[in-house]
Amino acid sequence: MRSDQIEVAPWGDRTINKSGSPNRIAVLIASTWQFTKRKPLGALGGVIVLGLLIMAIFASWIAPYKYDETIAGARMKAPGAQFWMGTDNLGRDVFSRVVYGASVSVTVGFGAVLLANVLAALVGVTSGYFGGAYDICVQRVVDAWQSFPFLVVILSMMAVLGPGMLNLILALGVLGAAAGSRVIRGATISVMQNTYVEAARALGAGHLRIMVRYLLPNVAATIIILATIGLGAAILAESALSFLGFGVPPPYPSWGAMLSGSGRSFMYRAPWMAIWPGAAISLAVFGFNMLGDALRDVLDPRLRGGGGRPVG
Amino acid sequence: MKRYVFRRLLVAIPSLLIASLIVFSLPRLLPGDVVQLMLEEKAYGKDLEDLRAKLGLNRPMHIQYVEWLGQVVRGDLGESLWTRRPVLEELARRLPISLELGMMALAFAVVIAVPIGVLAAIRQDTLADYAMRSMAILGLSVPGFWIATLCVLLPAIWWGWSPPIQFTAFSANPWAHFAQFLLPAFILGIASAAAIMRLTRGTLLEVLRQDYVRTAWAKGMRERVVVLKHSLKNAMIPVVTVLGIQVAQILGGTVIFESIFGLPGMGRFLFDAINQRDYPVIQGVNLLIVSVVVLMNLLVDAFYAFLDPRIRY
Numbered sequence: 001m002r003s004d005q006i007e008v009a010p011w012g013d014r015t016i017n018k019s020g021s022p023n024r025i026a027v028l029i030a031s032t033w034q035f036t037k038r039k040p041l042g043a044l045g046g047v048i049v050l051g052l053l054i055m056a057i058f059a060s061w062i063a064p065y066k067y068d069e070t071i072a073g074a075r076m077k078a079p080g081a082q083f084w085m086g087t088d089n090l091g092r093d094v095f096s097r098v099v100y101g102a103s104v105s106v107t108v109g110f111g112a113v114l115l116a117n118v119l120a121a122l123v124g125v126t127s128g129y130f131g132g133a134y135d136i137c138v139q140r141v142v143d144a145w146q147s148f149p150f151l152v153v154i155l156s157m158m159a160v161l162g163p164g165m166l167n168l169i170l171a172l173g174v175l176g177a178a179a180g181s182r183v184i185r186g187a188t189i190s191v192m193q194n195t196y197v198e199a200a201r202a203l204g205a206g207h208l209r210i211m212v213r214y215l216l217p218n219v220a221a222t223i224i225i226l227a228t229i230g231l232g233a234a235i236l237a238e239s240a241l242s243f244l245g246f247g248v249p250p251p252y253p254s255w256g257a258m259l260s261g262s263g264r265s266f267m268y269r270a271p272w273m274a275i276w277p278g279a280a281i282s283l284a285v286f287g288f289n290m291l292g293d294a295l296r297d298v299l300d301p302r303l304r305g306g307g308g309r310p311v312g
Numbered sequence: 313m314k315r316y317v318f319r320r321l322l323v324a325i326p327s328l329l330i331a332s333l334i335v336f337s338l339p340r341l342l343p344g345d346v347v348q349l350m351l352e353e354k355a356y357g358k359d360l361e362d363l364r365a366k367l368g369l370n371r372p373m374h375i376q377y378v379e380w381l382g383q384v385v386r387g388d389l390g391e392s393l394w395t396r397r398p399v400l401e402e403l404a405r406r407l408p409i410s411l412e413l414g415m416m417a418l419a420f421a422v423v424i425a426v427p428i429g430v431l432a433a434i435r436q437d438t439l440a441d442y443a444m445r446s447m448a449i450l451g452l453s454v455p456g457f458w459i460a461t462l463c464v465l466l467p468a469i470w471w472g473w474s475p476p477i478q479f480t481a482f483s484a485n486p487w488a489h490f491a492q493f494l495l496p497a498f499i500l501g502i503a504s505a506a507a508i509m510r511l512t513r514g515t516l517l518e519v520l521r522q523d524y525v526r527t528a529w530a531k532g533m534r535e536r537v538v539v540l541k542h543s544l545k546n547a548m549i550p551v552v553t554v555l556g557i558q559v560a561q562i563l564g565g566t567v568i569f570e571s572i573f574g575l576p577g578m579g580r581f582l583f584d585a586i587n588q589r590d591y592p593v594i595q596g597v598n599l600l601i602v603s604v605v606v607l608m609n610l611l612v613d614a615f616y617a618f619l620d621p622r623i624r625y
Contacts, residue, residue, distance in 0.1 A: 240455060259458060268469060271465055290449055293449065
């Protein structure tokens with residue numbers, strides 16, 4: 001490790017942490033600045049993600065129209081001063097729909113990733129900690145889940161559950177957990193080699209205490225990285241499923257759904273209907289992937305390779 | 313080697329069994345009863361119970377599962393509830409189309425990704441490296457169905473050209489048959505290419521720092537020999553592993569691409585079957601896909617020995 005990297009790590013310095021909140025903010029700003037200097041592309045990803053979040057949260061302030069508002073006499077208007085991204089075949093403002101679409105993507109993405117990582121941590125840490133027959137059984141089930149192509153199994157699950165945002169979060173979360181649990185299990189096993197785990201056991205700490213107090217905090221970096229890269233993958237999967245008609249149902253402005261359905265035949269006359277939602281998906285996923293990549297390099301270089309899960 | 317493959321097959325059996333249980337139970341949980349649908353849309357039977365009995369859907373779930381498993385082992389995947397045609401026969405017709413699409417996509421991916429990955433590794437931290445890495449992340453981020461949509465849409469608007477929607481059989485016109493796969497296979501391969509490129513770069517960088525590579529340099533070997541002969545082969549082992557995963561992803565992608573480009577393959581078969589709640593078809597396609605993936609992973613393991621002679625089974 002280079003010397004400037006050691007100085008960067010603010011978490012280990014107790015004097016800074018103890019001395020109250022103003023310094024904490026200063027540390028946060030300093031470490032963000034260091035991160036930006038070391039990983040400019042990652043910082044760019046962070047800016048994109050921030051923009052996406054702002055768009056999602058303040059959609060109703062940013063968008064000039066409601067997502068399902070039909071503007072009289074404005075069918076398939078080309079992009080211009082009034083309609084920045086044009087209007088669709090039903091006379092709805094594409095820009096407003098793209099802005100509202102961000103909140104759909106962010107809701108599904110964060111919901112799915114939260115569920116996936118809680119499940120993955122639960123399965124991964126216990127599987128790695130207890131080992132033995134329990135581990136073998138759990139890993140065979142994970143194997144079976146993973147031998148299905150992602151899109152095929154998620155499509156089957158969505159057909160069972162029916163379209164809808166909550167169902168989408170459930171399906172993506174459960175499926176994402178399978179892959180994540182494998183990685184967390186690996187990290188858990190390597191953390192368990194440390195003598196402090198043995199020391200805790202010698203002092204009489206129970207299973208639960210060891211897992212929660214000693215293992216979980218030490219695999220947290222892995223979980224954060226998995227979550228960031230998983231967010232991009234979840235948004236991509238949501239859009240693919242909505243594109244196929246198994247995701248978020250209309251009139252909700254999911255980016256994937258905007259590219260399919262009844263509007264498809266009108267795209268030859270109004271290509272902007274196809275261009276902007278796709279560009280929004282790409283930019284959002286790009287942002288998460290860039291940020292996730294940089295975070296991984298900084299927090300845990302062992303996880304290199306892999307990357308976002310390609311769907312479709 | 314033979315013993316190893318046999319042992320690997322034995323390990324695969326429990327996974328396949330669990331997968332078969334998932335395959336079997338998932339479509340049965342579909343809301344909306346196929347029997348109801350069939351009665352409404354096509355007057356198949358006199359009443360619901362009559363039709364259910366005819367389809368064997370009125371018996372307990374576990375008995376249906378065991379019966380189904382028995383049939384599968386004997387090579388009988390049942391027949392489509394809608395067309396009444398044997399699923400196996402239909403799959404035999406459609407699998408080659410999906411395999412052709414998938415193989416071409418994988419070939420595109422490898423041919424594009426490996427050279428770029430090698431180049432990015434030996435020019436680490438140069439402008440070219442940054443550009444290629446950013447392109448790779450972009451490739452992972454852009455949804456394939458969007459590129460496919462634009463590839464159908466924009467040429468049609470600009471030049472009035474659109475890809476053929478009618479499927480051409482190999483026997484009818486070999487060149488047209490081949491050509492219709494080019495565009496979908498290329499787009500399908502982009503995401504895999506990005507993943508493979510990143511991995512190739514990463515592992516090659518690791519191998520290039522090994523002592524034996526330094527020895528090769530010290531002996532005065534040319535860069536080409538050091539990189540391609542001494543390093544690349546060892547760097548390819550994790551890449552080959554990922555190929556197995558990529559096959560699964562590409563097979564999943566066929567669902568979208570066969571629908572957009574009008575190819576009558578397995579993915580489209582599955583998509584239509586899900587929409588029509590055609591249990592035997594959904595089960596058949598899923599089972600076939602899982603088997604292909606498990607087989608691919610077995611092949612990948614066997615291929616290791618070729619790449620790394622230190623691995624003995």
